[in-house]
Amino acid sequence: MDDKELRTFSVSESLKDQRLDQALVKAGIVSSRSQGQKWIQQDLVTVNGYKEKASYKLQDGDKIEVFVPAKIDIELVPYDFPLEIIFEDDDVIVVNKPAGLVVHPAAGHASDTLVNALLAHQIKLSKGSEEFRPGLVHRIDKGTSGLLVLAKNEAAHNHLAKQFLKKTIHRRYWALCFSGPKKDQGTIEGFIKRDPANRKRFVHSDKPDDGKRAVTHFKVVKRESLFSLLELTLETGRTHQIRVHLSHIHCPIVGDDLYNGTKIARSLKNQTLKKLILEMERFSLHAKELGFIHPKTGDRLFFETPIPIDLHSLFQLSGFSDVL
Structure with missing residues (x-):
């Protein structure tokens, strides 16, 4: 995994029957059980290649792998970047984030993020529950x-x-994907965990104890010979959820290199379309609708944004110009 140090240790007699979070403290990996629990929850810890709960009792010979997050020196500084603010009052702000912009500071993106851009606009944010994520x-x-x-x-x-x-x-998304689901509407349900073979990816599992529950509802907006435009509604909000689910049903999002969304493009006969997809710096997933109850007034707010301009050429070449 990028910007993380892999630490590995095997369970000896002294750690046998210990809880996983306790063992991380005793092994000197973390300073407290709460930190260990947080890393376990973030899928940074595996036992024999599998995710386990913090309460898992270790067995003699168990192999523990911990992907220790890199310590990064970050100071929240303003980032001069144009933002499309859809709504703002004293309590909330709704923005239309462009593709390519990271949401919050992290290793590799210390200052060029949405949070930093909001600071440049002199917008005060809540402290939040995690550092650098106000x-x-x-x-x-x-x-x-x-x-x-x-x-x-x-x-x-x-x-x-x-x-x-x-x-x-x-939360409702639109995604342009290869192929299309067999049914015009349905639900993709299962469990999502990190891919042991590639820590940048997540994978679908049908086992309840093998990841976090994830539910995505889909509806086909339009079908073409090679592509489908899907409307997706999230019931849960797991990392990469839509991308994982569509890849799982063999309908990867166009341009999503991590989940086979560019691999298929290499076999396209339309050279113009093939070149466009292979050169994309984003994937064709757009958070189109957002609705919530205003924290102070109690009013139900609803917002909607059209497909962004940087996807128009792709939609036109693939037969979806009528939805723009």
Whole structure:
């Protein structure tokens, strides 16, 4: 995994029957059980190549792998970047994030992020629950465009976080994918975990104890010979969820190199379309709709954005110009 150090140790007699989080402390990997639990929750710890709960009792000979996050020296500084602000008041701000912009600072992106851009616009955000992630109650990937809501104070942050927890936030995406699902609408359900063979990726599993539950509802907007345009609604919000689910049903998102969305493009006969997809610096996933209850007024707010201009050529060449 990028920017992470791999630490490995085997369970000896002294660690046998210990909880996994306790063993991480005793092995000197983390300073506290809470830190160990956080890393386990973030899929940074595996036992014999599999994810286990913090309460897992270690057995003699178990092999523990820990991907230790790199320590990064980050100072939140303003980033001069134009933003499309859809809505703003004293409590929340809704932005239309362009593809290519990382949401919050991390290793490799210390200052060129959405959070830094909001600071440049002199927008005050809530402290948030994690360092360097002020205002954030949800995220979308760097290669995804679309709507994102951020909290401007702690009361708003807590209120929005509870809405996400209760699954009352409305989030709808559009994705242009290769092929298409067999049914015109349906649900993809299962469990998502990190791919042991490639820590940048996540994979689908049908085993309840093998990842985090993930549910995506889909509806086909339009089909063409090689592509389908899907409308996707999230019931859960796991990392890479839509990308993993569509790859799992053999309908990878066009341009998504991590989940086979460019591999298929190499066999296209249309050279113009093939070149366009292979040179894309994003994938064709857009967070099109967002709805939530305003933390202070109680009003139900709804926002919608069109397909961004940087996807227009792809939509036109693949037969979807009528939806732009």
